[in-house]
Amino acid sequence: MSELILIVDDEKFLCRQLEKALSQEGYSVISASTGKEGTEIAKKESPAVILLDLKLPDADGLEILQIISTLEPHPTTIIMTAHGNIEVAVSAIKIGAYDFIEKPFHVDKLKVIIRNAISAIELRRNLNTATSREQEKYGFNSLIGKSEAIKEIIYLFQKLADTDPKTILITGESGTGKGLAARILHYNGVRAEKPLIELNCAAIPETLLESELFGYEPGAFTDAKKMKKGIFELADGGTIFLDEIGDMGLGLQAKLIKVIEERTFRKIGGTRDIKVDIRVIAATNHDLKELASKNLFREDLYHRLNVINVKMPPLKERKEDVPLLTDYFVTYFNSEAHRDITYIPEELREAFLNYHWPGNIRELRNTIERAVLLSEGKQINPRHAQLEETTGTEIKLEKSEGRMILEIPLDDASLTKIEEKIIREALDLNDWNQKKTAEMLGITREVLRYRMKKMGLLD
Numbered sequence: 001m002s003e004l005i006l007i008v009d010d011e012k013f014l015c016r017q018l019e020k021a022l023s024q025e026g027y028s029v030i031s032a033s034t035g036k037e038g039t040e041i042a043k044k045e046s047p048a049v050i051l052l053d054l055k056l057p058d059a060d061g062l063e064i065l066q067i068i069s070t071l072e073p074h075p076t077t078i079i080m081t082a083h084g085n086i087e088v089a090v091s092a093i094k095i096g097a098y099d100f101i102e103k104p105f106h107v108d109k110l111k112v113i114i115r116n117a118i119s120a121i122e123l124r125r126n127l128n129t130a131t132s133r134e135q136e137k138y139g140f141n142s143l144i145g146k147s148e149a150i151k152e153i154i155y156l157f158q159k160l161a162d163t164d165p166k167t168i169l170i171t172g173e174s175g176t177g178k179g180l181a182a183r184i185l186h187y188n189g190v191r192a193e194k195p196l197i198e199l200n201c202a203a204i205p206e207t208l209l210e211s212e213l214f215g216y217e218p219g220a221f222t223d224a225k226k227m228k229k230g231i232f233e234l235a236d237g238g239t240i241f242l243d244e245i246g247d248m249g250l251g252l253q254a255k256l257i258k259v260i261e262e263r264t265f266r267k268i269g270g271t272r273d274i275k276v277d278i279r280v281i282a283a284t285n286h287d288l289k290e291l292a293s294k295n296l297f298r299e300d301l302y303h304r305l306n307v308i309n310v311k312m313p314p315l316k317e318r319k320e321d322v323p324l325l326t327d328y329f330v331t332y333f334n335s336e337a338h339r340d341i342t343y344i345p346e347e348l349r350e351a352f353l354n355y356h357w358p359g360n361i362r363e364l365r366n367t368i369e370r371a372v373l374l375s376e377g378k379q380i381n382p383r384h385a386q387l388e389e390t391t392g393t394e395i396k397l398e399k400s401e402g403r404m405i406l407e408i409p410l411d412d413a414s415l416t417k418i419e420e421k422i423i424r425e426a427l428d429l430n431d432w433n434q435k436k437t438a439e440m441l442g443i444t445r446e447v448l449r450y451r452m453k454k455m456g457l458l459d
């Protein structure tokens with residue numbers, strides 16, 4: 001599609017010349033010789049770019065610019081001004097003009113300005129479509145479930161949507177949908193058009209986390225060559241999602257308190273406070289209150305965050321959602337993987353209902369993804385939908401509130417099996433980092449590696 005450019009200028013000769021030059025560049029061009037004609041065309045044709053002369057026979061160019069600036073979609077205006085009239089051009093930029101060019105000018109110079117203007121338009125269009133796509137993807141109905149717990153959460157989200165709460169804490173076990181909830185809150189709130197910036201506090205080292213959050217001034221430390229904006233500044237007007245906040249170090253928590261209380265912060269090496277308008281959504285699968293009682297999380301930060309607490313319920317407490325979620329994920333992966341699964345055997349549905357889903361919805365999603373990919377034909381083959389522990393003779397492990405709970409069958413209390421279970425879980429908890437896992441289990445890394453080898457987890 002060729003972009004439409006409108007020229008508003010009473011100099012007929014200049015109009016003809018520009019029409020010719022710009023059509024050769026592949027643009028569609030229309031001209032108007034008065035302000036009135038120009039605004040009418042602008043309203044009717046929605047040109048992408050308007051080249052506006054500031055001195056028109058029937059109107060002042062700045063007035064026309066005011067009118068044009070209120071149109072939707074918003075055209076990009078380039079002012080053409082007589083030599084020596086820079087002050088007016090500057091006022092025009094303040095009103096919302098994109099750029100200006102002094103007459104007489106070389107057409108090539110104008111072409112460059114137009115090209116830049118159009119790239120900016122394209123960028124904006126892409127951003128807009130990205131947000132509307134996200135808005136569609138994260139509508140209230142993307143939180144699947146008909147249980148009371150889910151209905152209540154959706155009801156709460158709908159209420160929060162237009163009240164713009166500044167701080168929200170989302171808690172719940174791993175895989176219960178905390179990340180999804182954060183996105184739904186953002187994309188359905190008044191900040192939807194503004195950025196949502198996510199930061200996983202557990203995934204990056206403390207020192208890096210500080211510069212990610214606050215940014216730095218050049219020279220703040222040896223590697224800081226240029227100024228860097230932190231995510232508090234980048235997210236201005238929007239939402240910052242601090243995932244796994246329970247894993248944030250105590251030093252940084254102290255600094256976070258100030259931002260949450262005052263919405264101001266200082267760059268590393270900076271000398272002035274920067275004020276921002278942000279919503280903070282924090283999520284964690286830890287019990288922050290319990291962490292606070294052990295001095296692992298700041299009590300005051302916990303109270304600051306805990307203004308509105310959204311609790312994502314574990315799947316085992318809302319089994320009535322299992323069939324609905326199962327069907328939803330089957331449909332989803334059918335379309336993702338170009339499969340055509342239409343039947344889920346009754347015994348499998350039964351097994352799904354009886355299972356305790358320690359990994360919650362993520363586990364259900366992954367189980368179905370695997371089953372859809374591996375099953376041939378139109379039905380899910382239960383062989384490909386194995387659940388971790390379905391028989392009563394297995395050791396069961398559950399995590400809750402910072403504890404591991406082991407359920408060991410009396411007829412098979414094999415120490416090796418129990419040990420294996422714990423080692424696997426500890427590895428999972430530490431993202432398979434051997435050093436951290438060994439520390440957690442109070443053994444040396446060599447002993448851990450020896451046991452992993454015995455379990456067939458290492459060559």
Ligand SMILES: Nc1ncnc2c1ncn2[C@@H]1O[C@H](COP(=O)(O)OP(=O)(O)OP(=O)(O)O)[C@@H](O)[C@H]1O
Pocket residue numbers: 142143144145172173174175176177178179180181284285312361362365
């Ligand atoms: N109610 C739901 N309806 C549909 N999909 C869901 C629902 N809840 C969670 N999911 C999906 O399950 C997966 C896991 O959810 P999510 O990543 O939000 O969990 P989480 O609580 O953030 O987990 P973690 O603590 O491990 O980060 C995602 O793919 C998410 O889209």
Ligand SMILES: [Mg+2]
Pocket residue numbers: 178179243
């Ligand atoms: Mg998450």
